[in-house]
Amino acid sequence: MSKITYLGHSAVFIEINNKIIAIDPWLSGNPLCPTQFLNPVSIDLIILTHGHSDHASDAPRLAKHCGANIAATWELAMIMGKEGVSENKLIPMNKGGSHDFEGITISLTNALHSSSYDLPSGPVYAGEACGAIVRHNNTSIYHAGDTCIFSDMRLIGEIYNPTVALLPIGDRFTMDAKQAAHAARLIGCKIAIPIHYKTFPQLASSADIFKTECHKFGIEVVELNPGESLELS
Numbered sequence: 001m002s003k004i005t006y007l008g009h010s011a012v013f014i015e016i017n018n019k020i021i022a023i024d025p026w027l028s029g030n031p032l033c034p035t036q037f038l039n040p041v042s043i044d045l046i047i048l049t050h051g052h053s054d055h056a057s058d059a060p061r062l063a064k065h066c067g068a069n070i071a072a073t074w075e076l077a078m079i080m081g082k083e084g085v086s087e088n089k090l091i092p093m094n095k096g097g098s099h100d101f102e103g104i105t106i107s108l109t110n111a112l113h114s115s116s117y118d119l120p121s122g123p124v125y126a127g128e129a130c131g132a133i134v135r136h137n138n139t140s141i142y143h144a145g146d147t148c149i150f151s152d153m154r155l156i157g158e159i160y161n162p163t164v165a166l167l168p169i170g171d172r173f174t175m176d177a178k179q180a181a182h183a184a185r186l187i188g189c190k191i192a193i194p195i196h197y198k199t200f201p202q203l204a205s206s207a208d209i210f211k212t213e214c215h216k217f218g219i220e221v222v223e224l225n226p227g228e229s230l231e232l233s
């Protein structure tokens with residue numbers, strides 16, 4: 001059994017094989033993150049899709065506080081090292097690659113987006129933006145990160161066979177709802193969970209269009225409010 005907990009924006013905690021994996025855990029500073037989740041005591045692995053502050057800025061704090069590992073592109077992993085995360089906790093990776101983390105397979109996929117990280121001296125290059133796949137036994141979960149739609153999402157579906165896809169729907173900086181529904185169709189997921197919306201005035205304020213568009217393709221949408229979970233058998 002595994003459990004997906006949504007903490008607003010793109011922050012997702014996945015409990016799988018008795019481990020807690022946090023993808024883009026932007027908690028402190030995230031206006032949607034419920035206060036009781038701001039200081040989690042246990043995270044085993046943090047996966048970062050890219051360096052933008054609404055995804056990666058809280059990762060050094062959480063990694064140090066929880067003793068968590070961080071998996072990210074080579075460049076972003078090195079930045080996390082500069083931010084004080086122990087070298088032996090860093091798992092540098094890149095797109096197409098997989099890593100076995102305590103029996104859980106994590107993989108980085110393509111995403112089409114930019115990526116930089118804000119240091120006090122200014123923004124620095126943080127490698128390319130990615131999506132992430134988390135697999136254990138028959139469970140496969142795809143977090144698309146920030147991205148526009150791209151036709152190779154069909155290959156991501158064929159290769160990793162995700163049953164659940166977490167897709168940005170907010171528009172402006174990522175796919176909009178209609179593109180995201182087409183993405184879900186290309187991926188062939190059973191369940192689509194909308195992310196990266198409602199956080200700021202520039203982003204879509206509801207998932208209604210996403211639901212309507214997904215239903216045209218026979219894809220179930222599970223909208224999670226921040227703090228809510230979806231359990232997978």
Ligand code: NI
Binds near residue numbers: 050113146173
């Ligand atoms: Ni971004």
Ligand code: MN
Binds near residue numbers: 052054055146196
């Ligand atoms: Mn973003």
